[in-house]
Amino acid sequence: MSSHRCWVYGDNVNTDVIFPGKYTYTLKTPEEIAAHALEGLDTRFAANVRRGDVIVAGQNWGCGSSREQGVTAPKFAGVDIIIAASFSRIYFRNCINQGVLPIVCPGLNVLVQTGDSIEIDIANGQIQAAGQTFNFPRLSPSVQAILDAGGLVPMLQRRFAGENQT
């Protein structure tokens, strides 16, 4: 069980406001990317987010462009867990591959407010917030293995390091 401060958003938030398209070919370092996280959605976010904070969103979080900075921008800014009523499919995959835990939990974003604290029990698939307990589905073993490795790159790094030795 761990405690996390929330940044709460609504439905259908798209990646053009999570990380504007005009930066996708020009900003490269984690610091630069983090500085523009959620720029088109919430100008307070990048300046005030702290490591361990979580995003709590509504339906279809991360719709639109497939750009990975939609995940890496909040991640580089300190967010390792994103909770949403539902995710756009590419965004969900990008989370797994970047080592960010996507939690599908409908109803949470209307019960908590930005700044509230919630408790997350990843091992048991439970969230405690606003005096209620929410259960969330665990990931399939093969997908969990990517997340456990820290993402797709670290997982493949191990595989190719093994191949290069033999």
Place this chain on the structure above:
Amino acid sequence: MSGKTFVEKALARAAGVSEASAGDILDVRPDLIFSHDNSAAIRRIFEKIGAKNMARPDRVAITLDHAVPAPTTQHAQNHAEIREWVKQQGIQHFFEVGRGICHQVISEEALILPGEVILGADSHSTHFGWLGAFGAGVGRTEMAALWATGELWLRVPEAMHVTLTGCLQPGITAKDISLRILGDMGVEGGLYRSVEFTGDTLNTLSLDERPVLPNVMAEFGAKNAFMPPNDVVFNYLEARRTRDYTPLYPDPDAHYEIEYTLDVSELEPQIALPHQPDNVVRLSDAIGEPIQQAFIGTCTNGRLEDLQAAADVLRGHQVACRLVVIPASSQVLLEATRSGIIETLLMAGATIATPGCGPCMGNHMGIPAPNEATISSANRNFKGRMGTSEAPVYLASPYVVAASAICGAIADPREFLS
């Protein structure tokens, strides 16, 4: 036991298993993988992984299309890194600045065929449903993994069935159908799903119109979209293809989670208002809204018929606002030049730019100023999409965009079609 959907069959085949069902997670070996201006960033991830050479360079395509010709030194540097990488890895299917938009170019080159699986580092990869392939978008890291290993995990999605019946009226297009679907069901209406089209309308759609439906389904949250390939598709591919193929079709008793039916025979022109593609109303409810820029192009509506539609509306008229026309490929531009379409557009006051994505995602060649409204034939009008969050974007068919350019305000194209 019920039959199989298209997506269950296509992913089973690409994973080398005898059958698959919705919910299965498969290691899929796609027939083609592709990326664009994001290839230099993907290369950096590939190198970080520790891989040396691509697993199947002959099944990799790279197209420079997102910011072409390079608008800044940074973009030029990005392109230069990609060219170096293409040479180093021996990638044959490399398409230079000006060849066109990845989805259009790969279609013209017949690099993907019916029944096959294509994964692209671009969200509009659902596009390839037009020829009966499974097309889906993936992230950059996934593309790096695909370059390195030639395979990727995919969850077999549940499917929804979209039945289209009847014939479209003149001046109404597949774009109006796709906007109506978004308007009826919302941008999450197809979330995680395979959207599989059927119905007699499909055989009335031309080659250039077919891609519009699966392309726009990316805005629907769909994983992929499918149109049953017909003779229009087979004839087009016959002269271009370099390998054999076997089309796949869903079984008649396949299980669909959702059934949606639309009779298109009475459909009116549709328009998406700012700032979401599902904020769709009948065109008649938006007539007269002033615009400062009109844009015809993109992977959605930048093909020859789209330019022809614009020319049919614009012939003999002058635009009252800026009209930017960007053909989807060099082949489209060449054919439009030969047939006189480009001349008609220029005479009406349009400007023509290099084939590519243009201002669609706010890179260059038609970025609006704050508070300037644009009407566009693209597929996405999210806040900030065209570069500034203060610029409203309307989405409609090329007919509607052209008519609106004449009036400097949203207008009905049927007034200009004799």
